Amino acid sequence: MTPAREQDPPVVSPDAAVAWELRLYVAGQTPKSIAAFNNLKRICEEHIAGRYRIEVIDLMVNPKLARDDQILAIPTLVRKLPDPIRRIIGDLSDTERTLVGLQLRPRRG
Amino acid sequence: MSEPDERRRPSSRTLPKAASGIRGLDEITGGGLPRGRPTLVCGSAGCGKTLLAMEFLVRGATELGEPGVFVAFEETAEELTQNVRSLGFDLDDLEAAGQLVVESIHVERSEIEETGEYDLEGLFIRLGLAIDSIGAQRVVLDTIENLFGGLYNAAILRFELRRLFRWLKDRGVTTVVTGERGEGQLTRHGLEEYVSDCVILLDQRVNGQLSTRRLRVVKYRGTVHGTNEYPFLIDETGISVLPVTSMGLDYAASDERIPSGVPRLDDMLGGYGYYRGSSIMVTGTAGTGKSSLAAHLVDAGCGRGERCLYFAFEESARQIVRNMRSIGVDLEPWIDQGLLRIESVRPTLHGLESHLVAVHKLVNEFRPRIVVIDPLSSFRSAGAGSEVQSMLLRLIDFLESAEITGFFTSLTSGGSPLEQSEVAISSLIDTWLMLRQFEVGGERDRGLYVLKSRGMAHSSQIREFRLTNRGLDLLDVYAGHRP
Numbered sequence: 001m002t003p004a005r006e007q008d009p010p011v012v013s014p015d016a017a018v019a020w021e022l023r024l025y026v027a028g029q030t031p032k033s034i035a036a037f038n039n040l041k042r043i044c045e046e047h048i049a050g051r052y053r054i055e056v057i058d059l060m061v062n063p064k065l066a067r068d069d070q071i072l073a074i075p076t077l078v079r080k081l082p083d084p085i086r087r088i089i090g091d092l093s094d095t096e097r098t099l100v101g102l103q104l105r106p107r108r109g
Numbered sequence: 110m111s112e113p114d115e116r117r118r119p120s121s122r123t124l125p126k127a128a129s130g131i132r133g134l135d136e137i138t139g140g141g142l143p144r145g146r147p148t149l150v151c152g153s154a155g156c157g158k159t160l161l162a163m164e165f166l167v168r169g170a171t172e173l174g175e176p177g178v179f180v181a182f183e184e185t186a187e188e189l190t191q192n193v194r195s196l197g198f199d200l201d202d203l204e205a206a207g208q209l210v211v212e213s214i215h216v217e218r219s220e221i222e223e224t225g226e227y228d229l230e231g232l233f234i235r236l237g238l239a240i241d242s243i244g245a246q247r248v249v250l251d252t253i254e255n256l257f258g259g260l261y262n263a264a265i266l267r268f269e270l271r272r273l274f275r276w277l278k279d280r281g282v283t284t285v286v287t288g289e290r291g292e293g294q295l296t297r298h299g300l301e302e303y304v305s306d307c308v309i310l311l312d313q314r315v316n317g318q319l320s321t322r323r324l325r326v327v328k329y330r331g332t333v334h335g336t337n338e339y340p341f342l343i344d345e346t347g348i349s350v351l352p353v354t355s356m357g358l359d360y361a362a363s364d365e366r367i368p369s370g371v372p373r374l375d376d377m378l379g380g381y382g383y384y385r386g387s388s389i390m391v392t393g394t395a396g397t398g399k400s401s402l403a404a405h406l407v408d409a410g411c412g413r414g415e416r417c418l419y420f421a422f423e424e425s426a427r428q429i430v431r432n433m434r435s436i437g438v439d440l441e442p443w444i445d446q447g448l449l450r451i452e453s454v455r456p457t458l459h460g461l462e463s464h465l466v467a468v469h470k471l472v473n474e475f476r477p478r479i480v481v482i483d484p485l486s487s488f489r490s491a492g493a494g495s496e497v498q499s500m501l502l503r504l505i506d507f508l509e510s511a512e513i514t515g516f517f518t519s520l521t522s523g524g525s526p527l528e529q530s531e532v533a534i535s536s537l538i539d540t541w542l543m544l545r546q547f548e549v550g551g552e553r554d555r556g557l558y559v560l561k562s563r564g565m566a567h568s569s570q571i572r573e574f575r576l577t578n579r580g581l582d583l584l585d586v587y588a589g590h591r592p
Contacts (some may be wrong), residue, residue: 027230027234032226035226039225063234063235066231066238067235072232072235073227073229074230075227076231086222087221088221089222089223090223090225091226091227092224092225093224093226094224098222098224
């Protein structure tokens with residue numbers, strides 16, 4: 001049955017020549033936000049160096065975007081590109097899970 | 110030690126309240142929900158939580174000058190708009206007028222990966238923005254427990270919920286939080302732990318084919334509240350908790366008269382019969398002809414093309430039709446034409462509230478000009494004491510406010526002329542007829558007199574009457590048994 005498969009889309013090959021557009025939503029310079037940014041930067045450098053762009057959106061500055069982009073948890077990382085959109089919440093301290101969330105690694109089990 | 114106590118006491122005594130605007134609810138809670146604090150409304154699926162919460166916002170926005178924010182965790186804004194349209198609430202209009210904001214928050218676990226620490230600051234920011242955008246004084250969270258299904262980390266969620274309720278209190282907004290009924294506790298995830306000021310429980314029960322919704326104030330800090338379960342209705346005008354709040358006595362009193370169906374009785378009532386929209390009670394012992402008077406009124410009403418609703422609590426519709434035919438009143442054609450509806454229910458079958466709910470529902474559905482309740486005294490057996498009285502008061506009030514002529518019969522037992530329930534509602538009765546039997550010289554005579562009839566010069570004579578096969582026939586002035 002295909003519908004069950006759709007829950008786990010194919011892993012994006014890290015070697016593919018695709019541009020990554022990432023958005024990190026934060027609310028002010030909190031330790032969690034700073035940790036999330038540093039973790040994200042490190043993961044990107046390790047896996048998709050030279051092919052990514054990180055946009056940090058501070059909801060304290062642009063609160064309207066919280067509604068427009070359906071943000072609930074802080075920090076939230078949104079993978080705008082490549083399709084489909086993926087969301088990862090938290091400070092990204094669990095590298096394994098972050099990679100799974102970004103579909104740079106297949107989900108285990 | 111005693112000083113802080115002294116300071117705290119007056120504030121808890123005079124806990125400020127925000128009227129919900131929901132009919133009947135403010136009466137039970139002595140003025141409404143705790144102002145600037147959260148109230149938990151819980152109940153199982155489909156019990157009316159969302160509608161109650163929405164009405165609280167809509168009434169606040171449209172009638173009390175308090176704009177509101179509805180945070181929907183379950184439905185989309187479109188679904189919500191559609192669902193409450195049946196109550197006559199147009200959310201699009203209210204949003205356009207800046208009186209209401211619907212903030213839809215959807216969390217799907219399968220779409221989100223969680224890694225490490227986070228908080229729900231995004232929710233706070235959105236809520237804060239929504240509140241500020243219209244100067245909201247009311248907030249509904251419906252139902253925030255859905256977050257437990259969307260997020261893995263329950264510890265973070267609980268911490269954030271606690272912070273959210275504190276934040277809402279600091280903002281001073283009056284909040285309604287809905288929660289799904291859980292097993293062994295009020296809500297599935299124990300929301301009652303965070304909301305300590307006021308808890309309202311809703312449920313829906315099916316009792317003898319009739320589904321009744323009930324509301325109970327489980328807890329209300331610093332307030333004396335009714336602890337009973339109150340039935341409530343949801344119709345196209347919103348929620349009504351029974352007893353319905355009295356709308357006051359300022360409804361239009363009609364000058365229009367409607368014939369009683371007995372010409373000589375009309376003569377006794379100043380010549381024209383009852384007032385339209387008034388309440389008429391006829392009391393008497395068994396077999397004195399109370400139902401016959403009701404049938405005459407209904408017959409005359411249907412003859413004018415008016416819809417009549419007849420609640421028969423002691424006889425079936427068929428029995429009534431047969432009995433009335435024997436005195437020359439044929440009700441069957443009116444039933445066939447859809448002008449008359451006879452609802453026959455055994456009083457012992459349901460509780461008192463169920464009866465009242467049924468009456469309200471049918472009246473709203475059938476929209477009659479005349480309602481007969483035969484006999485009103487059957488309610489006595491269905492409930493107890495003061496509750497019955499207050500419910501009857503509300504019922505009469507309800508009919509009068511809808512300008513429906515109410516005709517109530519009441520069975521008195523031989524000895525005492527008045528029963529307690531009659532005394533209790535007598536102030537609301539406009540025209541009171543009494544039927545008596547006189548036993549003189551081995552014969553029983555029936556007598557009728559007008560005990561009172563507001564706003565008309567009525568006869569004070571006792572008139573003898575007979576139930577003939579051409580109807581109820583009033584004779585001349587009763588002057589004792591003729592030899």
